[in-house]
Amino acid sequence: MPMIFSEEDLQRIAEPHLHGYGAAVAEEARSALGGGASGIAEEAPAEAARDARDERGPFREAAAEAAPIVCASTRRIVLISPYPNLLHELIRDLSAACYDVLVFHRVDDLVLHSLQADLYLLDAGAANVLSSDPGFRTFIADPAKRRRALAIKPQRGQTAYGGKAARQAAESWQLAAAAPHEMLERIGQHLLRERSAHAAADEGLPGFKDLVVDTKRMAVFRSGSRVDLTKTEYELLLHFILAEGAVLTRDHLMEEIWGAAFFGNSNVVDVHVKSLRRKLGDSAVSPSYIETVRGVGYRLAD
Incomplete structure (x- = not known):
């Protein structure tokens, strides 16, 4: 102390x-x-x-x-390529856009037939390799599969790994094609057309390809977007669709649409068909909707 x-x-x-x-x-x-x-x-x-x-x-x-995104709904896409490593960016973008992507190196008939896919993506850069596969030849010959298929073109600036043989083989598929960086938009457009066609069938509405005619509202839709038509153009299109591919002569169309009392020549039909094609984005040279039958009239294009 x-x-x-x-x-x-x-x-x-x-x-x-x-x-x-x-x-x-x-x-x-x-x-x-x-x-x-x-x-x-x-x-x-x-x-x-x-x-x-x-x-x-x-x-x-x-x-x-890394914030996760929960997809409210998804669509299933089957990608067929012997070289999926060259398409990894497309696969990543599709997954991020809420598509379920299944990748096949080759066509397995048993597996693909049991799958319910909304769309098939085929690697056109490897078309020569795919076309040599017997299972793929069966696949590409199926109209139902072809209707739900798109071809993937090689990246711009990228050497086509299949060369000339691959390009020729891909052309034989006769499928709409897009580069990988364009594919998301093309897929959206394709699935929208399919949805419009299914909706038209479910509701009993007349339709052709991606065109749907709502007869109650006298309205026409193309890929889900409304097309502004005059009354005459609307009636022309409806006659073509209801004819289901049969050839309609100019005289028949004049009598049905303009009436027997109309005094005029058949050129009036040609003028209105030309206007209808323009509004539908169609071409007389390579028609998607209305085909000209020379010397007779018109019909739906194949």
């Missing part, structure tokens, strides 16, 4: 127990060091905070980039 001989001794013993003693000692130490300790004391927490932020930063960014 320390001995007390004076008031100074008493103060020295009592100071550690007085309020504010620690702060006073720290201030005395800072004064003795010329402020250096103050800088260290203040910087240490700041540096620690910065270190903590720096350590958390990459993880926070990674977590933001």
Whole structure:
């Protein structure tokens, strides 16, 4: 026990127990060091905070980039290619766009026949390899499969790994084709047409390819988008669709649409068919909807 001989001794013993003693000692130490300790004391927490932020930063960014997306609905796509490694970016983009992608290196008849796919993507760059597969030849000859198939063209600037033979084989498929960077948009358009056709069949509406005629509203839709037609153009199209591919003569169309009392020549039919084709985005040279039968009239194109 320390001995007390004076008031100074008493103060020295009592100071550690007085309020504010620690702060006073720290201030005395800072004064003795010329402020250096103050800088260290203040910087240490700041540096620690910065270190903590720096350590958390990459993880926070990674977590933001990896934020999962839950798809409300998906469509199934079957991709057939002997070289799927060359199409990994397309496969990634399709998966990110909520498509279920199944990849086949070759055609397995038993597996593909048991699958219910919304669309088939065929690697046109490897068409010569695929076309030598007996299972693929059976597949491509199936109208139902062809109707739901698109060909993938090699990337722009990329050497076609199949060369001229592959291009010739792909042309024999006679399928719509798109490059990988265009494929998402093309797939959306294709599935929209299919959905419109199914909806027309379910509702009993007249339709042809991606055209649907709503007879109640006298409206025509192409790939889900409305086409603005005049009353005469609407009636012409409806007559062609209801004829189901039969040839309709100009005289027949004039009598049905313009009536027997109409005094005019058959050129009026040609003028309105030309206008109808233009609004449908059709071509007289390579028709998709309305085909000209020379010297007779018109019919639906094959």
